Amino acid sequence: MDNMQPVVSDPTRETFDTRSLLAHAQQQAEDRKYEDFMIIDVDAHHYESSSYKDIWDMIEDPVLRDQFKYTKGATLQQRSTGGYQEMAGRITRYAHRSTEQAPGAPHRDIGLTRKWMDSMGVDVACIFPTPMLGLGLNPIVEVEVQYAKAYNKWLYEHILAHDSRLVSMLYLPMNDPDAALKMVEEYSGRKGVIGFLVTTVRYKGLYDNSYMKLYRALEERGLPLSFHAATNWGDQSMHITNRFLATHALGFTWFNIVHMTNWVVNGIPERFPGLKSIWIESGLAWVPFLMQRLDNEYMMRSSEAPSLKRLPSDYMREMFYTTQPMEMVNNQTMLQETFKMMNAETQLLYSSDYPHWDMDLPSTIYDLPFLSQQAKRNILGENARKLFNLDYYISDEKKARLAARKA
Amino acid sequence: MKDGDIRILRQDRLEIGVYRHQGAFYAYRNHCLHQGGPACEGVVKGKVVDIFGSDRSFLAQTYDHDDPHIVCPWHGWEYKLKTGECAPDPRLKLKKYNVVTREGGIYVDV
Numbered sequence: 001m002d003n004m005q006p007v008v009s010d011p012t013r014e015t016f017d018t019r020s021l022l023a024h025a026q027q028q029a030e031d032r033k034y035e036d037f038m039i040i041d042v043d044a045h046h047y048e049s050s051s052y053k054d055i056w057d058m059i060e061d062p063v064l065r066d067q068f069k070y071t072k073g074a075t076l077q078q079r080s081t082g083g084y085q086e087m088a089g090r091i092t093r094y095a096h097r098s099t100e101q102a103p104g105a106p107h108r109d110i111g112l113t114r115k116w117m118d119s120m121g122v123d124v125a126c127i128f129p130t131p132m133l134g135l136g137l138n139p140i141v142e143v144e145v146q147y148a149k150a151y152n153k154w155l156y157e158h159i160l161a162h163d164s165r166l167v168s169m170l171y172l173p174m175n176d177p178d179a180a181l182k183m184v185e186e187y188s189g190r191k192g193v194i195g196f197l198v199t200t201v202r203y204k205g206l207y208d209n210s211y212m213k214l215y216r217a218l219e220e221r222g223l224p225l226s227f228h229a230a231t232n233w234g235d236q237s238m239h240i241t242n243r244f245l246a247t248h249a250l251g252f253t254w255f256n257i258v259h260m261t262n263w264v265v266n267g268i269p270e271r272f273p274g275l276k277s278i279w280i281e282s283g284l285a286w287v288p289f290l291m292q293r294l295d296n297e298y299m300m301r302s303s304e305a306p307s308l309k310r311l312p313s314d315y316m317r318e319m320f321y322t323t324q325p326m327e328m329v330n331n332q333t334m335l336q337e338t339f340k341m342m343n344a345e346t347q348l349l350y351s352s353d354y355p356h357w358d359m360d361l362p363s364t365i366y367d368l369p370f371l372s373q374q375a376k377r378n379i380l381g382e383n384a385r386k387l388f389n390l391d392y393y394i395s396d397e398k399k400a401r402l403a404a405r406k407a
Numbered sequence: 408m409k410d411g412d413i414r415i416l417r418q419d420r421l422e423i424g425v426y427r428h429q430g431a432f433y434a435y436r437n438h439c440l441h442q443g444g445p446a447c448e449g450v451v452k453g454k455v456v457d458i459f460g461s462d463r464s465f466l467a468q469t470y471d472h473d474d475p476h477i478v479c480p481w482h483g484w485e486y487k488l489k490t491g492e493c494a495p496d497p498r499l500k501l502k503k504y505n506v507v508t509r510e511g512g513i514y515v516d517v
Binding site: 003004006007008009010011012021023024025027028087088089090091092093357358359360361363364 | 412413414415416417418420421423424438442443444445447448449450452478480481482483485514517
């Protein structure tokens with residue numbers, strides 16, 4: 001028997017570092033040769049709460065600016081999501097994020113984000129905020145408008161303007177349709193702005209006539225509108241769940257199910273055929289469910305949706321969806337059928353949701369046995385590159401791996 | 408290693424987590440069966456159990472520290488420290504290695 005002398009380490013004494021945490025992700029990226037193709041992550045996050053003070057300084061309304069400062073952001077937190085995503089310390093990156101070393105210039109969030117992107121093999125990431133996913137619940141309309149304006153200005157000036165690998169779809173303050181329209185007019189065409197975002201935890205129907213100018217403006221500009229789900233534990237139906245698992249599993253699908261249903265039944269895809277929509281962070285299993293449910297009801301009650309010229313599922317099949325959190329426990333057959341039903345090869349967009357607790361690596365797509373190599377590359381990057389008109393780009397780390405292979 | 412300690416052994420691409428619990432040693436491949444995370448580099452937590460009353464009403468939750476769980480830090484998948492079985496699905500198991508102590512040394516049989 002040979003004795004080897006391995007390197008020994010004590011994980012409880014190591015300084016937290018994303019590159020170490022994701023060392024296995026990097027191994028996956030190298031083993032699968034991700035340097036051979038572009039990977040775009042359409043839904044990733046940063047924690048804008050780490051930059052609250054800078055964002056508050058950009059709030060135009062001096063009275064609200066004071067309220068944000070003195071309540072330390074509580075003005076923003078008018079939602080009842082609660083939750084314990086970090087699972088009592090089990091997801092270690094939550095507790096240790098603030099201690100991590102990262103380049104501070106041009107902004108620490110860029111340094112932190114690049115670390116996980118390079119580990120996973122992601123070339124370009126669309127980043128979204130975190131607590132702001134519940135901002136649409138704020139009963140004070142001006143709070144949503146003022147904070148959205150400040151955040152978008154901050155994101156553009158401090159992040160997007162400095163790093164071509166980071167892009168975003170900017171938050172729309174949908175409780176004020178005119179303000180949302182102005183946001184599109186102001187930011188369209190700016191560096192890194194690849195579309196606009198509706199957070200779907202909100203209680204105003206997105207079919208309201210007051211939104212039509214907004215949809216027309218997006219359609220004219222060829223900019224996608226994305227719908228990012230979340231949950232609201234204070235919602236009456238969610239209020240009867242008593243575990244975060246339950247409100248998360250249901251809420252993150254429910255709010256997109258409701259708005260998608262309204263979107264289709266009210267004929268928005270017929271009224272704005274050039275407006276591309278993206279449905280984010282509800283997983284995939286809800287899509288075939290809703291397609292079947294709506295088709296069945298529509299055939300009996302088509303008089304209630306007279307502007308539709310095809311089945312609801314036909315419209316849904318032309319929309320775009322992000323992958324995460326992809327349901328993949330003992331369900332390969334269902335997953336394959338789901339991919340077929342949604343035309344995944346052209347409509348599905350890889351998303352990690354990193355650094356959130358239920359993140360998915362690119363391997364969740366790359367390792368699926370029923371996808372062709374081209375389908376994998378489409379979902380991991382090409383579909384998004386075409387949708388957002390992005391240039392083909394490979395990160396410096398991946399270029400170096402490619403060069404090393406050729407040498 | 409004292410009770411409660413964890414060590415990660417690395418030799419080329421092989422990574423093994425070694426645990427000492429109640430005097431015994433356990434060793435598993437540092438590779439989560441979910442998405443390949445470093446399963447042995449996270450926290451160890453007692454199994455969470457529900458406590459029910461005699462009429463089966465819910466009373467509270469507590470930790471069973473005699474059934475410690477290895478928790479993968481990426482997503483929270485849990486494995487039983489004593490067997491390597493995935494807590495919610497024992498059909499899934501971390502690859503287990505035998506540990507031998509000899510002349511003051513700790514040896515993992517790979």
